[in-house]
Amino acid sequence: MKRFAFIGALTAATFAAGFASAGTLDDVKAKGFLQCGVATGVVGFATADANGRWDGFDVSVCRAVAAAIFGDGDAVKFTPLSSKNRFTALSSGEVDMLARNTTWTFSRDVELKFNFVGVNYYDGQGFMVPKALGVTSAKDLDGATVCIQTGTTTELNLADFFRKNGISYEPVPIETNNEAIQQYIAGACDAYTTDASGLASARATFENPKDHIILPEIVSKEPLGPLVRHGDDQWMDVVRWTLNALIEAEEYGVTSANLAELAKGTDNPEINRLLGTEGNLGEMLGLSADWAQKAIAVGGNYAEIFERNIGENTPIGLSRGLNAQWTDGGLLYSPPFR
Amino acid sequence: MTALSDPPKEGFRLGMLIYDSRYRSMTIQVAALVGFIALAIWLVSNTAANLAALDKSLGFGFLMEPAGYDINQTLLEYSSRDTHLRASLLGLLNTLLVAAMGCITATIVGVIIGVLRLSHNWLVARLMTVYVELFRNVPVLLWIVLIMAVSIETLPQPRDFRGDNPAATMKVFDSVAVTNRGLYVPEPLFSRSLGNTHLLGESSLRFDVSNDLIVILIALFGGIYAAHRVRVRADRIQAQTGLRPTTWWQRLGLITGPTIVVLIALGFHLGYPALKGFNFSGGTYMRNSLLALWLALSLYTAAFIAEIVRSGINAISKGQSEAAAALGLRQRRIMSLVILPQAMRVIIPPLISQYLNLTKNSSLAIAVGYMDITGTLGGITLNQTGRELETIMMLMLVYLGISLSISFVMNWYNDRVKLKER
Incomplete structure (x- = not known):
């Protein structure tokens, strides 16, 4: 079935790409909604609830972009994509942007012809094992059977890690996160490896999360971020600066609670420019003056989105770590709005 | 004109x-x-x-770059530093392996079911009907996933075999381990092995040939040929004198003798799987992905083959079996000597299609993570290099090549058995 979806996408690539790249922002405005590619189901990052409403950390980026364009965070349709068919879907024009915990790498940026607009989560690849296994380090995994999601940077990192450490393993390639978890729980593999955030997300869904540990080794750098196609700089700017607006909002203390008040005008010109009461940043992007206000209004600033979806008070329980603001010792750093 | x-x-x-x-x-x-x-x-x-609008160009240079990923079932030696081309080759071999295993099993099961469906025993005939309808009316993908899921959920994990009072034990005199990761069976080993012959140097298509296997095959086929000569001689004597000399022990000895001698000379023994670390080691490891794919494809295709066999047998007029019975042949001999050889002419052409179907259906392997060529070339390689058009075209060519080869062989066989009209 994957094959068919794929060949369909390929055909779409040959027929649709020509006019889809004319001007994505205009196309999106014309059709009235944003088509956003997300994961098939990673708790906290992208899941659909019982009513089919998508929510999560990555989904919030899509909603923010939709709100920046249309003023409505629901003017977005989601396409769940496996790690295998996500790139084809984006380059063929099936989706306008991808917010699907995708690692920013050289070859994806350069060879696959995509533009990563920034990083919304700094991650790294880790391993999860059942506590009962008695393993405390990834280097003890010699001869272990490891479940991996196929079509990701994960399987390349995994090969490199075991090769570097001179130990062997048995890879079990699996299409989706959910199938991988099912096999892991049934004991068909000893360890499950993916980005540490994904492991935490998976563990949160287990019956007994405490029976599983995430090993201390982080074997790779995985900067995850939204991406768009090459060749449409205006559209790239829209997505990039929407993401930056969420990060900038946190830095300057703009939250969904005080947004309405701050939007009346403040003493801080940076906030005023961000919220569109000063300058014409929105116009430059081809959007309304209050685009960033609308984007922030949907789910709050970066910190609010983080805490609500994957923060320490959620079952996933991720701490900010590298994803704190640069002022707090993290890596989040939005270029200035001026 | x-x-x-x-x-x-x-x-x-x-x-x-x-x-x-x-x-x-x-x-x-x-x-x-x-x-x-x-x-x-x-x-x-x-x-x-x-492609130009996407700023992409067609090219096959990526095939020579390191693949970077590992493959679990490798019939040839492979590491993640090998090229995409070699990864594709290994995928191709995995495809051919499951296709060959599937075709053989499907034929055997299909012929048995097809013959039994015509049985005069009401219960047996009905049971076979149930089998056929059950398997051919449910998509093969569901069978693959079902068998995989059942094996993962119900069979014991390797660590259940550990401890003084293990939850699971090995079967068949402690030689076979049935786990939810697959089957570990004893492997043939040679203590005085002749080693391997390495062919094609360091290229991506390099492979090793086991000298032991070559010697054994020579001994086996030599024996079979000698046994064939004995039979021809017996036929001649029978034709001349009417008395057939007893040759079964000669033929048995000729077939098995040389092979056994060679096996002893090579120091043949079995290597048993043993629990070591996380998994069993030693023995031959048949992954449950391979087993699920193989079983599902065989059982599914067997249902179709059974129908083909049944139609082939029904196509032979009743007079043939009545005439054979009148000559005093027993039921089983009528089937094997009179009915089936004639039915083959009807059976083979549609059988070719079933073999082709099975081979093409093996591309569903990705559903259970079996690394066939769709999984390597059309899966990971495609994804890591972003060369959709090139890889899909190569995949189509590969499947076309396999299918044409199968039909070529089967058509040749069909020409041999079909009614000779002179």
Whole structure:
């Protein structure tokens, strides 16, 4: 079935790409909604609830972009994509942007012809094992059977890690996160490896999360971020600066609670420019003056989105770590709005 | 063509291209050809234009770059530093392995079920009908996933075999381990092995051939040939004298003798799987992905083959079996000597299609993570390099090549068994 979806996408690539790249922002405005590619189901990052409403950390980026364009965070349709068919879907024009915990790498940026607009989560690849296994380090995994999601940077990192450490393993390639978890729980593999955030997300869904540990080794750098196609700089700017607006909002203390008040005008010109009461940043992007206000209004600033979806008070329980603001010792750093 | 060279009695009018039956078929053919060529040109130019718009170019250079990923079931030696081409080759071998295993099993099961479906035993015949309807009316993908899921959820994990009072034990005199990761069976080992012959140097297509295997095969086929000679001789004596010498022990000895001698000379023994670390080691490891795919494809295709066999047998007139019975042949011999050889002529052509179907269906392997060529070349390689068009075209060529080879072999066989009309 994957094959068919794929060949369909390929055909779409040959027929649709020509006019889809004319001007994505205009196309999106014309059709009235944003088509956003997300994961098939990673708790906290992208899941659909019982009513089919998508929510999560990555989904919030899509909603923010939709709100920046249309003023409505629901003017977005989601396409769940496996790690295998996500790139084809984006380059063929099936989706306008991808917010699907995708690692920013050289070859994806350069060879696959995509533009990563920034990083919304700094991650790294880790391993999860059942506590009962008695393993405390990834280097003890010699001869272990490891479940991996196929079509990701994960399987390349995994090969490199075991090769570097001179130990062997048995890879079990699996299409989706959910199938991988099912096999892991049934004991068909000893360890499950993916980005540490994904492991935490998976563990949160287990019956007994405490029976599983995430090993201390982080074997790779995985900067995850939204991406768009090459060749449409205006559209790239829209997505990039929407993401930056969420990060900038946190830095300057703009939250969904005080947004309405701050939007009346403040003493801080940076906030005023961000919220569109000063300058014409929105116009430059081809959007309304209050685009960033609308984007922030949907789910709050970066910190609010983080805490609500994957923060320490959620079952996933991720701490900010590298994803704190640069002022707090993290890596989040939005270029200035001026 | 003579019609064209004849001088027309009346002048040629354009309308004759459509209304004159002499020209009409030619007109239609030319129009169809022009349309087809136009479509092909449009497809190619459109693809090229859109590739240019995406700033991509066609090229196969990526095949020579390191693949970077590991493959679990490798029939040849492979590491993640090998090229994409070699990864594809290993995927191809995995495809061929499961296709060959599937075709053989499906044929055996299919013939048995097909014959039993015609059984006079009411219960047996009905049971076989249930089998056929059950398997051929449910998509094969569901069977693959079902068998995989059942094996993962119900069979014991390797760590259940550990401890003084383990939850699971090995089967068949402690030689076979059945786990939810697959089956570990004893492997043949040679203590005085002749080693391997390494072919094609360091290229991506390099492979090793086991010298032991070659020697054993020579001994086996030599024995089979000698046994064949003995049988021919017995036939001759029977034709001349009417008495057939007892040769079964000679033939048995000729077939098994040389092979056994070679095996002893090579120091043949079995390596048993043993729990070591996270998994069993030693022995031959048949992953549950392979088993699930193999079983599902065989059982599914067997249902179709059973119907083909049944139709083939039914196509032989009742007079044939009655005549054979009148000659005093027993039921089983009637089937194997009279009915089946004739039924083969009806059976083989549709059987070819079933083999092709099975081979193509093996591309569903990705559902259970079996690394066939769709999983390596059309999966990970495609994804890591982003060369959709190239990899999919290569995949199509590969499947086309496999299918044409299968039909070539089967057509040759069909020519041999079909009714000789002189």
